[in-house]
Amino acid sequence: MNAIIFTTILGIIILYFGLTKNKTILAPTAIAGLLVTLFLSFKDWGLSSSFFHNMVIFDNFSVAFNISMIVITIIIFLFGIDYYKMMEFHVAEQYSLMIFALVGAFLMTSFSNLIMLFLGIEILSIPLYILAGGKKFSFKSNEASFKYFMLGSFATAFFLFGIALVYGASATFYLPEIKIYIAQFHGNLPPMLLIGLLFIIIGVAFKVAVAPFHFWSPDVYEGSPTLVTAFMATVVKTAGFAAFYRLLGIGLLPLPESLEKALWVMTGLTLLIGNLVALKQSNFKRLLAYSSIAHSGFIMLAMLSQHSSSASVILYYTFIYSVATVPLFIIFILVKRASNGHDHIAAFQGLYKKKPWIAVFMTILLMSMAGIPPTAGFLAKYQVFVLSISQGYLAISIFAILMAIVGIYYYFNVVREVFTDRDHLEPLLITKLNAGLIIVCGIAVVVMGIFVWHLPI
Amino acid sequence: MIVLVILLIPFIAGLLLLLNRNAAAVKLVALASAIVSLVATLSLVFTAQLSSYSVIWINFLEIKFALGYDGTSLIMLILTSLLFPFIIMAGMKREQQNVSLLYALILFTQSALTGVFLAQNAFLFYIFWELTLIPLYFILLLWGGEGRRNVTFKFFIYTLTGSLFLLFGIIYLYSLTPGVHTTDFSAFSNLNIPANTQIWLFWVLFIAFAIKMPVFPFHTWQPSTYTMAPTQGVMILAGVMTKMGIYGALRFLFPVIPLGVHYWQNTIIILSLIGVIYASVIAFRQTNLKTLIAFSSMAHVSLMVAAMFVLNYYAVQGLLFQVLSHGVTIVALFYIVMLIEEKAGTLELPKLGGIKLLAPNMAILFLLVVLGSIALPLTAGFVGEFLIITGLFQQSIWFAVFGGITMVLGAIYMLYAYQRVMLGEKRPGSGNITDLKRIDYIVLIPLITIILVLGIYPQPVFNLVEASVTTMQNLLVPVAEVIPALPL
Numbered sequence: 055m056n057a058i059i060f061t062t063i064l065g066i067i068i069l070y071f072g073l074t075k076n077k078t079i080l081a082p083t084a085i086a087g088l089l090v091t092l093f094l095s096f097k098d099w100g101l102s103s104s105f106f107h108n109m110v111i112f113d114n115f116s117v118a119f120n121i122s123m124i125v126i127t128i129i130i131f132l133f134g135i136d137y138y139k140m141m142e143f144h145v146a147e148q149y150s151l152m153i154f155a156l157v158g159a160f161l162m163t164s165f166s167n168l169i170m171l172f173l174g175i176e177i178l179s180i181p182l183y184i185l186a187g188g189k190k191f192s193f194k195s196n197e198a199s200f201k202y203f204m205l206g207s208f209a210t211a212f213f214l215f216g217i218a219l220v221y222g223a224s225a226t227f228y229l230p231e232i233k234i235y236i237a238q239f240h241g242n243l244p245p246m247l248l249i250g251l252l253f254i255i256i257g258v259a260f261k262v263a264v265a266p267f268h269f270w271s272p273d274v275y276e277g278s279p280t281l282v283t284a285f286m287a288t289v290v291k292t293a294g295f296a297a298f299y300r301l302l303g304i305g306l307l308p309l310p311e312s313l314e315k316a317l318w319v320m321t322g323l324t325l326l327i328g329n330l331v332a333l334k335q336s337n338f339k340r341l342l343a344y345s346s347i348a349h350s351g352f353i354m355l356a357m358l359s360q361h362s363s364s365a366s367v368i369l370y371y372t373f374i375y376s377v378a379t380v381p382l383f384i385i386f387i388l389v390k391r392a393s394n395g396h397d398h399i400a401a402f403q404g405l406y407k408k409k410p411w412i413a414v415f416m417t418i419l420l421m422s423m424a425g426i427p428p429t430a431g432f433l434a435k436y437q438v439f440v441l442s443i444s445q446g447y448l449a450i451s452i453f454a455i456l457m458a459i460v461g462i463y464y465y466f467n468v469v470r471e472v473f474t475d476r477d478h479l480e481p482l483l484i485t486k487l488n489a490g491l492i493i494v495c496g497i498a499v500v501v502m503g504i505f506v507w508h509l510p511i
Numbered sequence: 512m513i514v515l516v517i518l519l520i521p522f523i524a525g526l527l528l529l530l531n532r533n534a535a536a537v538k539l540v541a542l543a544s545a546i547v548s549l550v551a552t553l554s555l556v557f558t559a560q561l562s563s564y565s566v567i568w569i570n571f572l573e574i575k576f577a578l579g580y581d582g583t584s585l586i587m588l589i590l591t592s593l594l595f596p597f598i599i600m601a602g603m604k605r606e607q608q609n610v611s612l613l614y615a616l617i618l619f620t621q622s623a624l625t626g627v628f629l630a631q632n633a634f635l636f637y638i639f640w641e642l643t644l645i646p647l648y649f650i651l652l653l654w655g656g657e658g659r660r661n662v663t664f665k666f667f668i669y670t671l672t673g674s675l676f677l678l679f680g681i682i683y684l685y686s687l688t689p690g691v692h693t694t695d696f697s698a699f700s701n702l703n704i705p706a707n708t709q710i711w712l713f714w715v716l717f718i719a720f721a722i723k724m725p726v727f728p729f730h731t732w733q734p735s736t737y738t739m740a741p742t743q744g745v746m747i748l749a750g751v752m753t754k755m756g757i758y759g760a761l762r763f764l765f766p767v768i769p770l771g772v773h774y775w776q777n778t779i780i781i782l783s784l785i786g787v788i789y790a791s792v793i794a795f796r797q798t799n800l801k802t803l804i805a806f807s808s809m810a811h812v813s814l815m816v817a818a819m820f821v822l823n824y825y826a827v828q829g830l831l832f833q834v835l836s837h838g839v840t841i842v843a844l845f846y847i848v849m850l851i852e853e854k855a856g857t858l859e860l861p862k863l864g865g866i867k868l869l870a871p872n873m874a875i876l877f878l879l880v881v882l883g884s885i886a887l888p889l890t891a892g893f894v895g896e897f898l899i900i901t902g903l904f905q906q907s908i909w910f911a912v913f914g915g916i917t918m919v920l921g922a923i924y925m926l927y928a929y930q931r932v933m934l935g936e937k938r939p940g941s942g943n944i945t946d947l948k949r950i951d952y953i954v955l956i957p958l959i960t961i962i963l964v965l966g967i968y969p970q971p972v973f974n975l976v977e978a979s980v981t982t983m984q985n986l987l988v989p990v991a992e993v994i995p996a997l998p999l
Contacts, residue, residue, distance in 0.1 A: 432638075470660060
């Protein structure tokens, strides 16, 4: 709880720092503040405290996810130091909005009551709607913001409607009570409850961009400022899946057959659409957007396999995915700047010639995304498959493996560009800070593949 | 403990190379490391006690970092450590770009290959299996010839596709192990999997190996990759990587799913024999010497696959012998191909001819290697293929007939190619060829000596593999009655 309070105050402080017009102090303050939050979260480990009549529960699950999200936000802010150097106005707002979104993310990992989940999602989303439109004079950025806002509100409406229907049936917002209420029907749910649950699932599925509710994400990812996209693809996704797991894995699963079937269909569709459409993408941001959808499919697979270690696998998966994704976006920003706004994957051509080490670490990051040993991405996928196969879901596992092959195809398409020469090489400027961070993330991905961790959450 | 040393020597040497920019020094260090590995591996042959190493790696997944070996692995390890000094020497005294990276990658490949043969559980096996691919991919991508961008990509995706099915198979077997799940090979071979499951599981596991070897019809990546690959890359591919597929099949299929193997036995033998004939016929029609040798390699390996699935005493003995002999022969062949390309600037057969007039010593050594490749008596190839065909004969006379055709066809296309390249009148392509240099003798003479010595006195190899041959030939016998094999 201290973490939430402190982070909220931090956001407000950063907002006031914006008045001083001194950009240089923003990032250090934000990072220092987040380090304090990190410390506060660590202190909560193992305490399992609850607040507001059990509406918010800070157990190990939420602490672990919060820590992972704070770490990723710190990495993003560290990259932000250079990224926002060129920006004249509203830098403080960008930082504080991301911090506010983080507060929403904290709520999403720790709710036990549907209303708190709603609050969390909204606190997370509203800053994002603004952030997506961060480039005021860019047509695409405006489009992204507007699209995200419209579709996001739509999903929220579904979600609220679902909560209302479930409340109407069960007279409670608390997940454990809803679960007990559902259990008494032995699978034959009354229509009101069934539709209510379905709407809730749709609302959350929209937030994590699970097919068929994924249509917003490529456009929004493409249009938003790239650092914001990195934030959406990692922290927001982690928060979404933490919420999804709290809602289903800890809360409501096993659900009646019809709903579980719907969830499995969503998983299959997500894997299929994410991977197959990614094949045809030539724009790197859209490629990562679809790859992010594809990764959602694997996380869904881990979640629906319903095993006591699912939570830890999801945490490992999202964290590894985030650590690899953020630097990829950063390399993309740098390459795009060097090639005059070219955002085709061919922009990576000649990277190996220009910056061999960055190329090597980019390859490691992409290998992790594709799930190739010895990177952590492989162990993440391995654990997901261990879960799903040992729980007996053979058909969907084979399907997921086929889709993983497709994934390797499009990630290595990028690797191939990185190692292809080009005649006219524009100089590529990478500051020491950025290069160092990219290398640290690359090493982290390998090290976490060797020292695999598993948390009792 | 010594197994860990064998695994780490090339890896550490590779890391050291990355720090060095002096081309000549890099090559010497790489060669020294390869020779030390060879000595260390040979020391395994002469120590009576089996060396092993095991630590817990990932506790909650029950994964151990366990290394060890038996007769089959030992043959593979000897092959690997024997070939790599030659593979590295193939680049000596030659202009190459970005030398430190190239040799580091070569040594990383060696380390990963060693890991595949030493791994004692399926997870570790899989990790090393994939790891072999990464450095090799970059060797092909950065030093390859024309069309490398697309060819390496195809090669990479092709092999990874197989690997991921293998991964599924491994996890599935893992989930079947009783009690606390584990991926140890010993636990896998004690599983009693129902026959129906084994029948489908066979293909899940086999595809990865079939692509690596390659078995018809999973070979389509091979000719273009071999043709485009730099010499050292193709030596690794043909000399060692193909054997990795055979080794994997021996580890995973026969002890773990004997019923599945038995069911598909005839199918695979027939596919392999089709591969033998098909590759031989296509080899005959090739006009590029490197592609021709690529197809000849496929023919020989397919015959080995057929032998593997017959799995009687002679076949297994021949198979393990041929693993060694084919590896040595193919490296020597590709070395000569490199020499011709370097000196003549082309590998197109119509443009070559009459090289013997200019380079008689090269012609003699090439002839010896060709004779080894077409399994002339007193060469290593003869011993291996003779045993294999004896083994095939015990299974069915028709298998032996079609298997024997490879030897005939092999002689035809290899001698025909030799004739066109070396004999006859001088052609424009072979304008200013010079004879062998000292480094070429240093590489070729030992390789040819091995081919001849193994052909004349093969007994040491048989002694080495005797124990594994005896265990393996028994693997299929007890189950033969349980389910009938798929009829011919």
